[in-house]
Amino acid sequence: MLAQLSRSLGFRLAISIVVIEIIFMTIIGAIYLGRFSEQIEIRQRERLQTTTALLGQGSLNLATLVDQATMSVVAGEEIVDAMLISSGGVVAFSLNPEYRQVQADTIKYLDQSKLDFSNLQAAVETVDIDGAPYLQSYTPFRNNTYVLYFRASIAKAQAEKSSVAALLLVGFLATVVASSAAIFLFFRILFLQRINELVSTVKKVESGNLAARSTLWFGTAISGGDEIGILQRGINAMVARLQDLVETLEARVASRTRDLKVAAEVSSQVTTELRLEKLLPQLAELTSLSFKLYHVNVFLLDEAGTHLHLKAATGTAGARLLEQQQAFALEDRPSLVAAAGREKKTQVSNDVLSDPDHYQNKWLPNTRAEAALPMIFAGELVGVLDLQSDQVGRFAQSELDVFQTLAEQLAVAVHNASQFGEVEAARAKAEQADLVKSAFLASMSHELRTPLNAIINFTRFVVKGAQGPVNEQQVETLNEVIDSSKHLLTLINDVLDMSKIEAGSLKLIIEDGVDLPSILEPVVSTSRVLIADKPIELQTDIAADLPVIRADRQRIYQVLLNIVSNACKFTEQGHIKISACQKDDEVLFSVEDTGYGIAPEDQGAVFEAFKQTTSGLRQTGGTGLGMPISKSLVAAHGGQLWFKSELDKGTTFYLALPIKSETLVPTFTM
Numbered sequence: 001m002l003a004q005l006s007r008s009l010g011f012r013l014a015i016s017i018v019v020i021e022i023i024f025m026t027i028i029g030a031i032y033l034g035r036f037s038e039q040i041e042i043r044q045r046e047r048l049q050t051t052t053a054l055l056g057q058g059s060l061n062l063a064t065l066v067d068q069a070t071m072s073v074v075a076g077e078e079i080v081d082a083m084l085i086s087s088g089g090v091v092a093f094s095l096n097p098e099y100r101q102v103q104a105d106t107i108k109y110l111d112q113s114k115l116d117f118s119n120l121q122a123a124v125e126t127v128d129i130d131g132a133p134y135l136q137s138y139t140p141f142r143n144n145t146y147v148l149y150f151r152a153s154i155a156k157a158q159a160e161k162s163s164v165a166a167l168l169l170v171g172f173l174a175t176v177v178a179s180s181a182a183i184f185l186f187f188r189i190l191f192l193q194r195i196n197e198l199v200s201t202v203k204k205v206e207s208g209n210l211a212a213r214s215t216l217w218f219g220t221a222i223s224g225g226d227e228i229g230i231l232q233r234g235i236n237a238m239v240a241r242l243q244d245l246v247e248t249l250e251a252r253v254a255s256r257t258r259d260l261k262v263a264a265e266v267s268s269q270v271t272t273e274l275r276l277e278k279l280l281p282q283l284a285e286l287t288s289l290s291f292k293l294y295h296v297n298v299f300l301l302d303e304a305g306t307h308l309h310l311k312a313a314t315g316t317a318g319a320r321l322l323e324q325q326q327a328f329a330l331e332d333r334p335s336l337v338a339a340a341g342r343e344k345k346t347q348v349s350n351d352v353l354s355d356p357d358h359y360q361n362k363w364l365p366n367t368r369a370e371a372a373l374p375m376i377f378a379g380e381l382v383g384v385l386d387l388q389s390d391q392v393g394r395f396a397q398s399e400l401d402v403f404q405t406l407a408e409q410l411a412v413a414v415h416n417a418s419q420f421g422e423v424e425a426a427r428a429k430a431e432q433a434d435l436v437k438s439a440f441l442a443s444m445s446h447e448l449r450t451p452l453n454a455i456i457n458f459t460r461f462v463v464k465g466a467q468g469p470v471n472e473q474q475v476e477t478l479n480e481v482i483d484s485s486k487h488l489l490t491l492i493n494d495v496l497d498m499s500k501i502e503a504g505s506l507k508l509i510i511e512d513g514v515d516l517p518s519i520l521e522p523v524v525s526t527s528r529v530l531i532a533d534k535p536i537e538l539q540t541d542i543a544a545d546l547p548v549i550r551a552d553r554q555r556i557y558q559v560l561l562n563i564v565s566n567a568c569k570f571t572e573q574g575h576i577k578i579s580a581c582q583k584d585d586e587v588l589f590s591v592e593d594t595g596y597g598i599a600p601e602d603q604g605a606v607f608e609a610f611k612q613t614t615s616g617l618r619q620t621g622g623t624g625l626g627m628p629i630s631k632s633l634v635a636a637h638g639g640q641l642w643f644k645s646e647l648d649k650g651t652t653f654y655l656a657l658p659i660k661s662e663t664l665v666p667t668f669t670m
Helices: 003-008 011-059 062-066 068-075 155-206 227-272 274-290 315-323 336-343 397-433 435-442 446-463 472-492 494-503 517-531 553-569 600-605 614-619 626-637
Strands: 079-086 093-094 123-129 130-141 146-153 295-301 309-315 327-329 348-351 371-379 380-389 513-515 536-542 550-552 574-583 587-593 640-646 650-659
Touching: 011 062, 011 123, 011 130, 011 146, 011 155, 062 068, 062 079, 062 093, 068 079, 068 348, 093 640, 130 155, 146 435, 146 517, 274 295, 274 397, 295 336, 309 315, 309 336, 309 380, 309 574, 327 336, 336 348, 336 380, 348 626, 380 397, 397 446, 446 472, 446 553, 472 517, 513 553, 517 536, 517 553, 536 626, 550 553, 550 650, 553 574, 553 587, 553 626, 626 640
Parallel strands: 536 574
Antiparallel strands: 079 093, 079 146, 123 130, 130 146, 295 309, 295 380, 309 327, 348 371, 371 380, 513 550, 574 587, 587 650, 640 650
16 A cells, blocks of 8 residues: 555655755754844843943943842843952952952852953853853953953753744644645646546556546646646547547458458469460459459560560450550550569559559549559569559558459469460370370369469468468468478479470570579478478588579479479488588589388389389379489589489489589470
8 A cells, every 4th residue: 555655646746845845944944043043142142241331331330240130130130140350360249149259260160261361352152061051251341450250041042942943843844734735735636636537547548448538627628738738638639549540440350351352262263264365354353343443454474575465454445455455565664564564563653643654544534543563473474463443542552462462363373374275285295195194194184283273372361361360480381381382283294394395395494693502491491391290300411602503493493302302202211311512613412311212123214204113103103204304404404413222221312513504505305
């Protein structure tokens, strides 16, 4: 209770007032008491001096020195002794009969130094005689032939001082109490009541009552311009804004949920329809209706990589634009569509009438805001999703995130559709060449690719928080799911790669400055996932100073992942060691495992298409295309891929790549 009281502002204010008043009253009292004491002492001194003057003027007879009554009237009731001491040291007159006609030096309380007639000087002093305080004076008299001595008690004066001090103390205490109470009540009414009311309001808000507002005393509206009034208005404004945010949160959540449902529906269409001529118009219409947009366009990049051609559009204006075969060169200005494709970044204009970068289309006169989102797959531009609204400020950041996801899904759909067409062509060619290959290619239809793409897309939604908050560890795990799914999709696409290799149409994307650690890191991460349930120790020995090389980044990743995946498949216990170092003008990779090993009779089939070793068929099955494709890709880079294996002891694959191969070509055959 005391601790709580000590934290109260009112209590602290009251204590401060009391302390200040005590200090102030103490100073005033000390000054007054000092002045009072000084006046009493001056009064007594003046009485003695007046008596001396009267005697010197002859106004009083020296005989009065022996008359107690007269001396009490003249010198005051406190007079104790009066003497006239001659130069011979004899007391001629004395109020005290005991000292009459006696030698002055026999009187113990007389200061003999003051009775030196060779150097007489007037003196008044306070002395203590036998424990009692006195005031005594020595005055030369009648041409320094006598000394007039007076002694008066000051005990009464000191008692008077003590009485006055006691009265002052009582008065001061009463004043402190009364004034403190008055000041405290004044502050309480004027300030503390308002502060307490403000604290009460804050507590109500803290407990969840967002309708609480702070008012001035007596329930009047806030009108004061002082600091407390300003604080009250500020808190009321903040609470009002907080209440508004909370009240609109549910609506915003509902809106966000709607957006995600629409995105999910779009995702479903993207993953189930592989024909662009049907998919793109459906997606444009769905996006326009679901998000209440004025117009939606879908542009695709041509094979030359220089122009964006309109492939789908909504409404009557869209039909006219399609008839005109509208297109934008990537370098066109002004055009948000061209800028999005050129910079591979979302371009937004929430007020197109004041934006010089907006392309004014005569068929779309009501456009007031536009957002152009690049469709990117595997780092490459596929096209641009163009959204237009008849409302200024339509495209908020929260919706742009959803639209960007749609653009990414659309890029995947375009890629899948392209791949699907290539699969169909490759399958037709394979059916003519080999019935086995034809059967295998037939299995690579969209029934396999579609659910895998759905897994990738919906997992991306979860990573981005569409289904609720996710922590960093969950994001990392989900990203590994996406990476593994992409790898599985890559395995499905192996058939396409093989058919392209056989047809001489597989193209490499050559880059200078390929950073090998950035390729090895996801390979190592995937291998950890693949051996998570096995008693296998994953070891790495990757040099820190690996050089950058000239290569196709994605294809090198494909080769390394294929080798490591095989090691994980065929190893049940022991260890897998991934190593990389520079050796002369090459980078040497090795993947060592303690798996089943490859029998001598099967080693010749490792790099042959559609063939599996005995242990491979027994343990994992598979297409038998991974290693042949890998060897072809390595050879295209001017490198070598080989292995050493011992049955039941393990296998080590070696990959040597030149740091900078001048023989790399964008297209190669087996």
